[in-house]
Amino acid sequence: MIPPENPIGVFDSGIGGLTVVRQLIRILPNENIVYFGDTARVPYGNKSAEVVREYAIQDARFLLSRSVKMIVIACNTASAVALDVVRTNSSVPAIGVIEPTAREAARLSMTKKIGVIGTLSTINSCAYTSALKNEDARAEIMTRACPMFVPLAEEGLFDHRATDILAGEYLSQFVGKVDVMILGCTHYPLLRGAISRALGSDVKLVDAGEATAAAVRDLLAEKKSMNTQKSKPRYEFYVSDFPQKFNEIAERFLGRKLDFVRKVQIFSNGEIR
Amino acid sequence: MIPPENPIGVFDSGIGGLTVVRQLIRILPNENIVYFGDTARVPYGNKSAEVVREYAIQDARFLLSRSVKMIVIACNTASAVALDVVRTNSSVPAIGVIEPTAREAARLSMTKKIGVIGTLSTINSCAYTSALKNEDARAEIMTRACPMFVPLAEEGLFDHRATDILAGEYLSQFVGKVDVMILGCTHYPLLRGAISRALGSDVKLVDAGEATAAAVRDLLAEKKSMNTQKSKPRYEFYVSDFPQKFNEIAERFLGRKLDFVRKVQIFSNGEIR
Numbered sequence: 001m002i003p004p005e006n007p008i009g010v011f012d013s014g015i016g017g018l019t020v021v022r023q024l025i026r027i028l029p030n031e032n033i034v035y036f037g038d039t040a041r042v043p044y045g046n047k048s049a050e051v052v053r054e055y056a057i058q059d060a061r062f063l064l065s066r067s068v069k070m071i072v073i074a075c076n077t078a079s080a081v082a083l084d085v086v087r088t089n090s091s092v093p094a095i096g097v098i099e100p101t102a103r104e105a106a107r108l109s110m111t112k113k114i115g116v117i118g119t120l121s122t123i124n125s126c127a128y129t130s131a132l133k134n135e136d137a138r139a140e141i142m143t144r145a146c147p148m149f150v151p152l153a154e155e156g157l158f159d160h161r162a163t164d165i166l167a168g169e170y171l172s173q174f175v176g177k178v179d180v181m182i183l184g185c186t187h188y189p190l191l192r193g194a195i196s197r198a199l200g201s202d203v204k205l206v207d208a209g210e211a212t213a214a215a216v217r218d219l220l221a222e223k224k225s226m227n228t229q230k231s232k233p234r235y236e237f238y239v240s241d242f243p244q245k246f247n248e249i250a251e252r253f254l255g256r257k258l259d260f261v262r263k264v265q266i267f268s269n270g271e272i273r
Numbered sequence: 274m275i276p277p278e279n280p281i282g283v284f285d286s287g288i289g290g291l292t293v294v295r296q297l298i299r300i301l302p303n304e305n306i307v308y309f310g311d312t313a314r315v316p317y318g319n320k321s322a323e324v325v326r327e328y329a330i331q332d333a334r335f336l337l338s339r340s341v342k343m344i345v346i347a348c349n350t351a352s353a354v355a356l357d358v359v360r361t362n363s364s365v366p367a368i369g370v371i372e373p374t375a376r377e378a379a380r381l382s383m384t385k386k387i388g389v390i391g392t393l394s395t396i397n398s399c400a401y402t403s404a405l406k407n408e409d410a411r412a413e414i415m416t417r418a419c420p421m422f423v424p425l426a427e428e429g430l431f432d433h434r435a436t437d438i439l440a441g442e443y444l445s446q447f448v449g450k451v452d453v454m455i456l457g458c459t460h461y462p463l464l465r466g467a468i469s470r471a472l473g474s475d476v477k478l479v480d481a482g483e484a485t486a487a488a489v490r491d492l493l494a495e496k497k498s499m500n501t502q503k504s505k506p507r508y509e510f511y512v513s514d515f516p517q518k519f520n521e522i523a524e525r526f527l528g529r530k531l532d533f534v535r536k537v538q539i540f541s542n543g544e545i546r
Contacts (some may be wrong), residue, residue, distance in 0.1 A: 046312075
């Protein structure tokens with residue numbers, strides 16, 4: 001039995017997963033968290049499934065070396081193609097963002113007409129479509145890749161005219177057609193305003209971070225592994241490279257300062273330490 | 274002495290360098306070319322100099338294994354931080370994109386007021402500023418990173434309203450201030466129209482691909498290594514991963530179909546084959 005004080009481990013291809021950490025901190029304020037962002041190899045979204053699976057195993061091993069009590073794959077691409085191999089290679093429970101998010105979307109939708117937006121690789125993987133069909137076989141799902149949203153979010157162009165124009169183009173096909181929209185990319189919650197303006201305020205937006213954090217809470221409760229210690233939680237952030245403007249962008253995603261950030265190295269045998 | 278029939282080797286972090294190959298084919302139609310695009314590890318622009326130098330050495334070794342007669346670093350980031358180590362580790366001449374481009378810009382400028390746009394890492398490296406000062410100590414240089422231009426080019430949004438808006442914002446500081454603008458990123462020639470509209474048609478745009486191809490021609494002439502065989506040249510393209518929409522995007526950059534494309538593997542010791 002792993003002590004409940006041990007941290008929740010979260011990994012992502014880069015900094016996008018910090019929007020998931022933000023929700024974990026909000027929903028589970030007592031938990032310690034260790035985050036690994038594979039900034040040296042970001043993005044995963046344009047890599048082959050084979051490569052992503054290999055990287056995901058390495059990322060999970062790093063978290064296990066930090067004695068995590070569970071693993072959260074806060075990356076849509078890795079959740080879509082590597083959740084199974086991470087589970088096989090892990091001694092602790094692992095969850096991805098896709099199932100919890102699909103479940104929440106199916107729960108919220110009245111019309112069972114659900115939209116999904118994400119990166120090209122997430123959309124092409126059909127992972128959300130399968131998960132939604134699993135939740136409700138009658139669900140009608142409409143999807144679209146919005147490749148410009150990641151750079152727009154990273155540049156902080158949240159309420160920019162160019163963002164509204166691109167959001168308008170990407171999302172026009174959904175207007176009046178869906179009542180729930182899955183933000184199937186960890187970057188997209190930052191563009192919530194522009195997305196909502198394009199879709200209309202009656203469409204409910206499902207943030208993968210929120211849905212996943214709620215699923216983590218349920219899983220910890222089920223495993224009786226919630227941290228009940230009232231001491232100030234520890235948040236540790238590890239990255240495989242320090243990209244340009246890392247702190248500025250990371251703080252935008254996390255919604256707070258990152259106090260403890262360390263660079264780790266990826267060795268030629270795939271070990272990260 | 275390496276036979277002149279041996280190919281010119283070109284490497285880049287991804288597909289951007291195909292705009293350099295496009296100019297090489299135009300200016301040197303008899304030359305055989307081997308291209309390596311490190312699509313598994315793209316982009317280099319947000320990685321540390323240390324990592325980029327290591328990758329550049331590996332990329333150059335791969336080209337040397339294909340018996341190239343010279344190496345062209347068709348990547349601004351790698352040219353800025355790794356030209357020296359590539360030269361040290363190479364038995365054949367190596368050139369980057371920065372010096373030839375700076376020389377051409379200095380030659381074309383009447384006012385010696387020169388603009389440079391590129392990725393954040395290229396601009397922060399000050400490589401163009403140093404190279405321009407080397408060409409002409411009196412040159413006044415104004416620079417700006419345009420981070421949205423790479424995704425806009427990859428998405429093919431060349432004459433899109435969002436591109437014009439962003440180009441207008443990025444480039445307003447240059448209007449009336451420079452007579453020559455260096456397109457310091459291999460992706461930017463695809464946005465030539467929007468850049469020119471934002472700057473005004475009297476500003477000369479210097480394309481790193483054109484300038485570098487001319488420098489390659491001069492170097493081959495000097496080394497008496499021009500290929501004079503009139504047989505149809507061979508173009509071979511190697512990539513370390515097949516990203517989504519690879520062919521579509523690559524053809525946009527190269528301006529023609531890629532007939533011979535192979536995926537190579539990066540081994541854990543850094544060897545590529």
